[in-house]
Amino acid sequence: MPLLSRCERLELLSSCGSLGPDPSSRHFTKRTKSIAYVMCIEGQWFQLRADFFSQPQQYNDFSGGYKRFYRELPAEFLGCRATQKLLTAFQQTYQLPEKELILVQVQTSHVNSDNVDQCLTGQGIHSDGADRAMLVCLQRDNVTHAENAIYHDLHGHQAVLEPFILPEGHGLLWQDNRAFHHVAPAQLADPQREGSRTVLIAHYPAFHYLAGKTNPNNTLGTNQVADNRRLRLQH
Template identity: 30%
Template structure:
């Protein structure tokens, strides 16, 4: 299980704010790592988190891996985000040009859709509202779209006994969007999985590891590259995996 234990309540005057946690470092550096206890202050409704996290046990195998790997499972859904409005779009393929994904890009990839109960879970709604607010606040008014096109990905990367799982098999990359948010759901019997951030000259500017449920990375995809090291089993006799939710936003 990936049950979240809320941190002790903080006095109102000491609670982290969206500005101190996200806007200042994200605007300055193009990325920010937010630990789980801080995310609790930013997400209002996590009562059904356990049900949401459990849906990662029902993902389909990604059959589009050009490296022949069968270590990635996923589901996919798209939404339109506009102010207070969140609307799910008809199911559609995921597409990236080979300029951004040299391994699997250049084709339409049809993944299994989010289950209806997952797409309607209040935890996902809270996450989408937060990402929308971050993107809107940090986009100059003259460049803000009337609505954002949001792509959501449920990923499970499985580490095999004799082969690590690769969260970013395309290597260091950008996604070809405006904003990226990666939220840890659960790690089970895996080591590594370090996220590295590089500037547009591919120089390392930061690194961290998502370990606890709700550990989160926000990334300005126009300003930095990102990648994640392979995950390996801690105990080779037991299954191991890394579950994350990825949300990307771009102009409609």
């Protein structure tokens, strides 16, 4: 769905400041990332100070079981009207309850001629272990492809949404405990220069990412582990 105008996208990007390092991306396309835990109380958005998330080992066998630290998004991020518009759209679409934590991540994939064709996420078809999720494209520069898709199954035989390019300002919302998702490798429009793609991702609920526990409402990860695949929060 279309969510942000060009002006709103630019305001939101500016409110994030410079994104922090993402050491886990050394395994795939270089990425920078900042995060925020947010909560809506009586229609107002608040941020919980926490600079990490943690996944149980069964979801992530090489970087699970311990805290991974990221730069926190600054107060300007949640003060930005465009940010509030996105979070409210997410909340209203799924009737998410107030006073519940949502994890928000803003991240840029830096694509160049060396890493083009690499996986953007380090993952195949997967679930993030949440109940509901939202992905919004904030900017693309010199990047083509990186199509998103939603599937009923881990093998991609039954598509809910066939692969498509998420345009700038548009959002993809999905039930993360009922369907799997995928992002295809990016390509450079002009191979002579670098490209970038920035997205905002929101996950509900988020208490389990702070506690390093499993989400009892999402059993897709169990199937995935049984299928000897990797389930990771990192996109």
